[in-house]
Amino acid sequence: MKYIDDTVVMKRMKSRLKFNVVWKTIFLLATLLALLTLVILLVRIVSQGAGYLNVDFFNNFGSRFADKAGIKAALIGSVYLMLIIAPVSMILGVGTALYLEEYAKKNKFTAFIQMNISNLAGVPSIVFGLLGLTIFVRMLMLGKSLLAAGFTMSLLILPVIIVASQEAIRAVPKEQREASYGMGATKWQTITRVVLPAAVPGILTGSILALSRAVGETAPLVVLGIPVILQFLPDGLLSQFTTLPLQIYDWAKRPQEAFQFVASAGIIVLMILLVIMNSIAIFIRNKFQKRY
Amino acid sequence: MASHGLGKEQSIQEMIAKSRNKKGKKFIEKLMPIILVITALISVLTTIGIVFTLIFETFEFFQRVSITDYLFGKEWLPFSGSEPLYGILPLVLGTLKVSVIAAMVAVPLGIAAAIYLSEYASDKTRRTIKPILEVLAGVPTIVYGFFALSFVTPLLQQLIPSLKIFNALSPGIVVGIMILPMIASLSEDAMSSVPNSIREGALALGATKLEVAIKVVLPAALSGIIASVVLAVSRAIGETMIVSLAGGATPTFDLDVTGSIQTMTAYIVQVSSGDAGYGTTIYYSIYAVGFTLFVFTLIMNLLAQYISKRFREEY
Incomplete structure (x- = not known):
């Protein structure tokens, strides 16, 4: 009795191999399609907006007239907002990560915090806007200010920073901690002088990437009621402000065709800002990250 | 001393x-x-x-507003002065229309890209393509929204002349592009963690690469792939700026994808950008809609966690 019929196998082999090649091509095309979209998106926006990028665009405030519209208030507002989000979210995020990795015992409470963080990461950003509107804008009466928006955004990116910091702290080998204890260092001394210096590149990389997400975020700010057109620069923590994505949103909504080009110019500025931030993150990762 | x-x-x-x-x-x-x-x-x-x-x-x-009117009402007309109607179903349907279209775009493309990256691509190709996918994932949603409104919609209008300026199709496709990197990257992770010995076993029995990918790797990585899809759809449900810009502001209770719609998120944005006074019913309605949205995404996220834990194949 023959278990495998060679002729049948040979006959089918040809079509099986053909299928393999055909599907490989299909898979490759699917991958390339995704990349092609990115190219189209970038080319489209640069070709539309590049003409509007000039000195005036950076020096003018928002305007109802396309040729007078500028990005000054939005760009400065985004930078100020970042200056609030960065320390707040990093102190909270790194603190939480240190607690979870260095102090927390493996018990139900720790598992609960961990589960809570992963669920918080899946909450839509607009819901954080509703939280900020109730807690920061109304209850704490911060108004539609830099501070209210900064706190809201900090909570939004907190889960990302916690997870990135946890990974960075976990990557510091146990031997280093034990060596430090062996020399008589206390727990906190070990953390500040051994663990944190080794983990800082990873923490910074993750935090900058999270921060760049906050910079591009629009929805929570719309819910907070942050104004889109401002004729002045923010002058304090409780001052009103606007940001790049909000300004772009306002321009993109306008029916006049000229504003489409202004919106594209705004997007170019936003994307350049994000590219700079991401480059810094990648630079830190490649330059300073040690492998043990 | x-x-x-x-x-x-x-x-x-x-x-x-x-x-x-x-x-x-x-x-x-x-x-x-x-x-x-x-x-x-x-x-x-x-x-x-x-x-x-x-x-x-x-x-x-x-x-x-009565809770049964809210949950089962088929009309969402909060701004009609004399008799406002708060039936959530049109907003839910709008959200689902966009999410289903997004999934139809992102699931096949994302899984195909994951199979290519994990099973066919060389190390070098993978190292080039994955960061580019990450860039695609890092593009702010407001940029995608602008892209949908100013590029995808006019393009689609040439193919489907009856397509309105605001519709479900264009934001659906663009949300699909937005969640594609997530599906591709998470599914690729799931497939890469299938041990090589299993692949080699199948190859040694005479299977082609395609057969290994479809009949061996895909089933073994299925829990991770499904979890990635569920997570991505949850992201699509919560997506705001793309649907606010390109979807319109007309809550409708039908299955038409060429006309203007409104999603749950877009409604919250519409009310927030206008001046609904504090304490009005419209003001409270954004929290009810937000709560509904929160419940939807929470269920999806818990489902994804459950799938990836419960059905994980351990090697």
Whole structure:
């Protein structure tokens, strides 16, 4: 009795191999399609907006007239907002990560915090806007200010920073901690002088990437009621402000065709800002990250 | 005993003991864990804050609108002055239309890309393509929204002349492009973690690469792939700016994808950008809609966690 019929196998082999090649091509095309979209998106926006990028665009405030519209208030507002989000979210995020990795015992409470963080990461950003509107804008009466928006955004990116910091702290080998204890260092001394210096590149990389997400975020700010057109620069923590994505949103909504080009110019500025931030993150990762 | 420094009569142990007894240091050692626990509790407080904010304001909303009207009403007309109607179904349907179209775009393309990257691509190709996919994932949603409104919609209008300026199709496709990298990257992770010995076993039995990918790797990585799809759809449901810009503001209860729609998120944005006074029913309605949205995404996220834990194949 023959278990495998060679002729049948040979006959089918040809079509099986053909299928393999055909599907490989299909898979490759699917991958390339995704990349092609990115190219189209970038080319489209640069070709539309590049003409509007000039000195005036950076020096003018928002305007109802396309040729007078500028990005000054939005760009400065985004930078100020970042200056609030960065320390707040990093102190909270790194603190939480240190607690979870260095102090927390493996018990139900720790598992609960961990589960809570992963669920918080899946909450839509607009819901954080509703939280900020109730807690920061109304209850704490911060108004539609830099501070209210900064706190809201900090909570939004907190889960990302916690997870990135946890990974960075976990990557510091146990031997280093034990060596430090062996020399008589206390727990906190070990953390500040051994663990944190080794983990800082990873923490910074993750935090900058999270921060760049906050910079591009629009929805929570719309819910907070942050104004889109401002004729002045923010002058304090409780001052009103606007940001790049909000300004772009306002321009993109306008029916006049000229504003489409202004919106594209705004997007170019936003994307350049994000590219700079991401480059810094990648630079830190490649330059300073040690492998043990 | 010497007062300080490296007195000869002092052993290392004594020095350590002495330095340990310094008051400030002891204080810090005790204080820091407490501070760190407090920072960790902020994330818990955030969740509690979200849940309670939504529940309290939604409760206020249901004092004014009956809960059955809200859950089963087929008309959402909050701005009609005399008799506003608050039936959530049109908003839910709008959200689902966009999410289903997005999934139809992103699932086949994302899984195909994952198979290519994990099973066919060389290491070098993978190292080039994955970062580019990450860039695609990092593009702000407002940029995608602008892209949908100013490029995809006009393009689609040439193919489908009856397509309105605001519709479900264009934002659906663009949301699909937005979640594609997520599906591709998470599914690729799931497939890459299938051990090579299994692939080699199948190859040795005479399977082609395609057969290995479809009949061996895909089933083994299925839980991870499904979890990635569920997570991505949850992201699509919560997506805001793309649907606000390109979807329109007309809540409709039908299956037409060429006309203007409104999603749950877009409604919240519409009310927030206007001036709905604090304390009005419309003001409370955004919390009810936000709560509904929160429940949807929470269920999806828990489902994804359950799938990836429960059905994981261990090697």
